[in-house]
Amino acid sequence: MHMDPHLLRTFVAVTRCGSFSRAADELGYTQSAVSQHIAALESDLGTALLHRRPVAPTPEGQRLLEHAGPILVRLDAARAEITKMVEAPPDRLVVGLSPLAFMPDIVAANHVRVLPRADVVTGVAQGTLDLGLVDGVATASDPLNLPDVAPLATVGVAERPLVVVFPADHPLARRKRINLVDLSDAQWIDAPESAIPLAQLRSASGTDGFRAALRYEGTHVPGLLEMAAAGHGLALLPQHMVDGVPAVPITRLVHRVELLSMPGRSGVR
Incomplete structure (x- = not known):
C-alpha cells in the first residue's frame, strides 16, 4: 500500500470543509480532481472513507483522520528542516509564544507571535516559527507533555x-x-x-x-x-x-x- 500525501491532504480538507466543492476552492483544484483523489485513496485502502450526503467521515475515515494530521505535520517538518539546512540564515528571527510563556531574556527575537500552545509546537515543526516558547503544568523537573509532531529539541527554561x-x-x-x-x-x-x-x-x-x-x-x-x-x-x-x-x-x-x-x-x- 502506498499512501500519497497529496491524497491525504485532500481528504483532510474535505472533512474539514464538509464539502467537495469548498475543499476544491481551498486547495485550488477542480471538484472533479478532489473526487478523484478521494476515490483513489478509498481504492488504495479498500474501504469507504466518506459518506457523501452529507459529507462526513465513516468510522474508517475518522480513524484515518486521526493519523493524517500528525503524518502531514511530520512531512512539513521534514521539508522545513531540510530547507533550513541549505538556505542562508534568515534576517528575521520569528518566535512563537504560548499565552503564559513570555520570557523576555531568553531569545533575541525581532518578530514575536502569541499563539495557542498547540500552534507554537506545530509552527516550529513546520518552519513558520524559528523558535517557540510553550508553557504548561508539570511535576517539578518533569518535561511538558507536548504533541509528538516532529523530533524537536526542547530545553526547560523556567x-x-x-x-x-x-x-x-x-x-x-x-x-x-x-x-x-x-x-x-x-x-x-x-x-x-x-x-x-x-x-x-x-x-x-x-x-x-x-x-x-x-x-x-x-x-x-x-x-x-x-x-x-x-x-x-x-x-x-x-x-x-x-x-x-x-x-x-x-x-x-x-x-x-x-x-x-x-x-x-x-x-x-
Missing part, C-alpha cells in the same frame, strides 16, 4: 510556582498550600488565553472535574483576576502574574516553560 486565585471570603483562601485535585469539584473560570487551561488541570489531576462557571475569551490578566476575586470562579496562574488578590500555592505541580527548536537551530542567548 519552573515557577502555581497559585489558585480565590475570592477573599472563600473558605480556602487562607490555606498555606492546597492540592489541585481537592478543587476538582469547584467552579472555575475557563480562560485558556490568560490562565492555565482547564484541560491541563484535568490532565494533571487525573480527574474529569474542573467545570467552567464562566468562559473568559481574553488575554487581560488583571480583568481575569478581578472576576476571580469577585467570586465568578477560580483560576490557576503562575505566582508571578498574581498580585493583590488572595491566592494559595498548589502542591507538587509547577508552571514550566520550554524553548522549542528544530535540531541544529537555536536562538538562545
Whole structure:
C-alpha cells in the first residue's frame, strides 16, 4: 500500500470543509480532481472513507483522520528542516509564544507571535516559527507533555510556582498550600488565553472535574483576576502574574516553560 500525501491532504480538507466543492476552492483544484483523489485513496485502502450526503467521515475515515494530521505535520517538518539546512540564515528571527510563556531574556527575537500552545509546537515543526516558547503544568523537573509532531529539541527554561486565585471570603483562601485535585469539584473560570487551561488541570489531576462557571475569551490578566476575586470562579496562574488578590500555592505541580527548536537551530542567548 502506498499512501500519497497529496491524497491525504485532500481528504483532510474535505472533512474539514464538509464539502467537495469548498475543499476544491481551498486547495485550488477542480471538484472533479478532489473526487478523484478521494476515490483513489478509498481504492488504495479498500474501504469507504466518506459518506457523501452529507459529507462526513465513516468510522474508517475518522480513524484515518486521526493519523493524517500528525503524518502531514511530520512531512512539513521534514521539508522545513531540510530547507533550513541549505538556505542562508534568515534576517528575521520569528518566535512563537504560548499565552503564559513570555520570557523576555531568553531569545533575541525581532518578530514575536502569541499563539495557542498547540500552534507554537506545530509552527516550529513546520518552519513558520524559528523558535517557540510553550508553557504548561508539570511535576517539578518533569518535561511538558507536548504533541509528538516532529523530533524537536526542547530545553526547560523556567519552573515557577502555581497559585489558585480565590475570592477573599472563600473558605480556602487562607490555606498555606492546597492540592489541585481537592478543587476538582469547584467552579472555575475557563480562560485558556490568560490562565492555565482547564484541560491541563484535568490532565494533571487525573480527574474529569474542573467545570467552567464562566468562559473568559481574553488575554487581560488583571480583568481575569478581578472576576476571580469577585467570586465568578477560580483560576490557576503562575505566582508571578498574581498580585493583590488572595491566592494559595498548589502542591507538587509547577508552571514550566520550554524553548522549542528544530535540531541544529537555536536562538538562545
